[in-house]
Amino acid sequence: MVVDAHKEWNEMDQKSKELEFARNSLMEELEAINNYQARISATQDAELKKLLIHNMDEEKEHVAMLVEWIRKNDQTQDKMFKEHD
Numbered sequence: 001m002v003v004d005a006h007k008e009w010n011e012m013d014q015k016s017k018e019l020e021f022a023r024n025s026l027m028e029e030l031e032a033i034n035n036y037q038a039r040i041s042a043t044q045d046a047e048l049k050k051l052l053i054h055n056m057d058e059e060k061e062h063v064a065m066l067v068e069w070i071r072k073n074d075q076t077q078d079k080m081f082k083e084h085d
């Protein structure tokens with residue numbers, strides 16, 4: 001079966017689209033953290049290591065901001081944060 005991604009996207013309500021934007025951004029921020037961590041581990045330049053750590057920490061702030069937004073805009077996700085085992 002071929003999925004018509006454009007049709008699916010056009011039929012999504014705006015709130016669902018906004019949540020998808022936020023989740024995709026969250027994935028990108030987490031991927032950026034992993035990339036920075038790998039480079040921090042690999043670099044032999046102390047000044048560069050310090051700069052990369054600073055940048056990685058900023059990405060962690062972005063993760064926190066996106067998680068907060070998702071929690072505010074997805075009641076089920078927010079509930080899972082409160083009730084998970």
Ligand SMILES: [Fe+2]
Pocket residue numbers: 029032058059062
């Ligand atoms: Fe970021």
